[in-house]
Amino acid sequence: MPLTIPSPLHDQLRHHGEETYPHECCGILLGKSEAIAGGSSDIALTVTGLLRAGNTRTDSAHNRYHIAPQELIAAQRQARKSGLDIIGFYHSHPDHPAQFSPTDFAEAHWFGCAYVITAIESGHAKITNSFLLSGTSEDDKAFLNQPIEIV
Numbered sequence: 269m270p271l272t273i274p275s276p277l278h279d280q281l282r283h284h285g286e287e288t289y290p291h292e293c294c295g296i297l298l299g300k301s302e303a304i305a306g307g308s309s310d311i312a313l314t315v316t317g318l319l320r321a322g323n324t325r326t327d328s329a330h331n332r333y334h335i336a337p338q339e340l341i342a343a344q345r346q347a348r349k350s351g352l353d354i355i356g357f358y359h360s361h362p363d364h365p366a367q368f369s370p371t372d373f374a375e376a377h378w379f380g381c382a383y384v385i386t387a388i389e390s391g392h393a394k395i396t397n398s399f400l401l402s403g404t405s406e407d408d409k410a411f412l413n414q415p416i417e418i419v
């Protein structure tokens with residue numbers, strides 16, 4: 269269940285976090301989601317594009333992120349036009365580890381999507397991790413460590 273991402277896009281989402289530091293950045297991952305042959309619910313996600321999103325959470329933009337529903341709908345429309353899907357989301361953690369917070373987990377509702385987090389330390393992108401939201405409902409959802417394959 270890897271997340272495959274071209275190197276330039278990987279760099280771009282990391283740079284986005286450096287640009288918005290000390291605030292969080294957030295964005296949408298567009299691409300393709302494919303079932304892995306033989307796997308039950310295992311999927312391979314391939315990123316082919318990024319969409320930057322405005323961080324609409326002005327109350328505490330340093331530790332919360334939120335993508336406006338209108339922005340999501342527009343993103344979905346744009347993706348479908350090019351035969352793509354929303355396959356995940358990314359955001360940054362200014363001066364915090366690249367691990368999901370309880371809020372990140374609570375606000376994650378896109379099953380089968382990747383949630384990518386980059387730690388930005390003193391303005392510099394450090395570790396980038398991806399978590400796959402597995403499960404089918406709020407009761408059995410879980411974040412799984414997802415290997416990132418940079419191509």
Ligand SMILES: [Zn+2]
Nearest residue numbers: 361368369372
């Ligand atoms: Zn977070």
